[in-house]
Structure formats: C-alpha cells, structure tokens
Amino acid sequence: AGELPHPPSPRVITIANQKGGVGKTTTTVNIAAGLALHGLGVLVIDLDPQGNASTALGIDHRAPDIASVYELLLGDVSLREATQQSPNNDHLFCVPATLDLAGAEIELVSLVARENRLRNALDENLLSELGIDYVLIDCPPSLGLLTVNAMVAAKEVLIPIQCEYYALEGVGQLLRNIELVQAHLNPGLHVSTVVLTMYDGRTKLADQVAEEVRRHFGETVLNTIIPRSVKVSEAPGFGMTIIEYDPGSRGAMSYLDASREIALRSTRA
Numbered sequence: 001a002g003e004l005p006h007p008p009s010p011r012v013i014t015i016a017n018q019k020g021g022v023g024k025t026t027t028t029v030n031i032a033a034g035l036a037l038h039g040l041g042v043l044v045i046d047l048d049p050q051g052n053a054s055t056a057l058g059i060d061h062r063a064p065d066i067a068s069v070y071e072l073l074l075g076d077v078s079l080r081e082a083t084q085q086s087p088n089n090d091h092l093f094c095v096p097a098t099l100d101l102a103g104a105e106i107e108l109v110s111l112v113a114r115e116n117r118l119r120n121a122l123d124e125n126l127l128s129e130l131g132i133d134y135v136l137i138d139c140p141p142s143l144g145l146l147t148v149n150a151m152v153a154a155k156e157v158l159i160p161i162q163c164e165y166y167a168l169e170g171v172g173q174l175l176r177n178i179e180l181v182q183a184h185l186n187p188g189l190h191v192s193t194v195v196l197t198m199y200d201g202r203t204k205l206a207d208q209v210a211e212e213v214r215r216h217f218g219e220t221v222l223n224t225i226i227p228r229s230v231k232v233s234e235a236p237g238f239g240m241t242i243i244e245y246d247p248g249s250r251g252a253m254s255y256l257d258a259s260r261e262i263a264l265r266s267t268r269a
C-alpha cells in the first residue's frame, strides 16, 4: 500500500442510486477499507435501515441501546456518541444504522431543517480529532428524505452502476434529484465518480453496458471496473470487507485500485 494524499479537509461522498442491489453498500465499505488500508481516516455513515454497511465493518448494529444514525438525525445523540471504531482497522469508523431508521423517513418530515439534519450533525471538530479524511455515506435504495440528507451533507456523489440489463434505468431520475438538491439546498453538490460494478467479462452485455456508461458519463467513470466475484458477497457474512477477507483476490485488488483512483483525483473543493 503506497502513500495516498490526505485531502486538505474531509471529502464527504454520498453513495447513491435508488435502484437496490447495484453495489452501493459493497462499494461504500470496500472503498472505505481500501482508503483506510492506505492510512487515510474514514468515517462510514450507514443510512440504510438494513445496516449492511455496519455489519460489513464488523459492527453489531443489533446490540441493544446502541447510539445509531437514527438518534443522530433526531438530535438525541452527538456524532461522538454515535461513532464506533471498526475492529478491522484503526483508521476506520462507522455510525451504524438500526431498524429504527425505517421510520425516520416519515418522522423527519415534521422536524425543523429536515433536509439538513445530517449536515448539521457532522461535527468538524470530532472529524479532525479522529483524523477523518473521508466521510462515505451509504444511502438506502430510495430518493426519500434520508438520501436528500446525504446529498445535502456531501459535496460529491458516487454512483455505482451494475453492468447488467437496464443499468441506466432510473439514473436520469437520480440526476434530476441531484440537480434539485444543487439548485435549492447544496450548490456545491456534483457527481464526482461513477463506478461500474459486478462486471462479468464473459458476457458481451457487460462490455456494452460499460461502453454506454462511459459515453454517458465520460471521465467521471473510474478506469477500474469491479468484477463479479462470489468472495465479495461472502465477506460481509464474516463481518469483513473483501479487503480483510481475501486481500489477494481480484475483488480486493479492484476495490484497492478504485480507492486509489478516488484519492488521487482532484477534489474540486
């Protein structure tokens, strides 16, 4: 693991695509682990009630009475109280999600500054104290208030796109939502990164999708493509990312390459 630059201030990146199963969570935790392996400080905020990102980072989000992102959004706990260190890496932290979060989509509606709850909760002093260089926010598969909170809290959006039929389906709607947030709530927001996931080199279709996505998004698309690999999907079952579960595997290498590309790209601060 070579040296990667520390950004001048934490880069906050939202991983969004309202389609389920495209690799949002897998990409979030593996990029996080890849950056952390290079010694960069990473905080993952799990915004999906399923809590899969928390699980992959070795955090028991089913434990009773844990402070989670739900209490953080409601203002009942501080970022310090909600943040846990991942047992897998000293530089890796997580604000876990619990099933309570499923109700937040509705509960948030009546709160003051409902779109700004997450941004307001991101305590810069704590981020600096923990040495956080990257905040990665894993979104649920919807464009509701949780995802809007993630888009208001971030400067960058990372869109994972699965190399499958209908890959670009729904992406137009996602981009329109990003534009709305940009126009009304967060002028600095932009799509900084597109990652092609679950690529199966044996199919012509995968190459056609990759080509189409590159035509559509140009340089925003990472050169690294994430291959489909059973090991990638097994790792969370062991409370790990592929980078700890099988460091030499193609999946681990590709996510390491992807995290390096992200870290070396201009931050457009």
Ligand code: ADP
Pocket (backbone or CB within 6 Å): 019, 020, 021, 022, 023, 024, 025, 026, 027, 052, 141, 197, 198, 199, 226, 227, 228, 229, 230, 232, 233, 234, 251
């Ligand atoms: P999302 O968060 O967008 O719903 P996930 O990251 O949970 O998507 O991925 C959906 C499913 O696909 C999960 O079961 C995950 O383990 C699996 N998966 C993700 N990436 C890969 C990959 N590169 N190879 C094989 N399986 C993958």
Ligand code: MG
Pocket (backbone or CB within 6 Å): 024, 025, 026, 048, 052, 139, 140
């Ligand atoms: Mg997910």
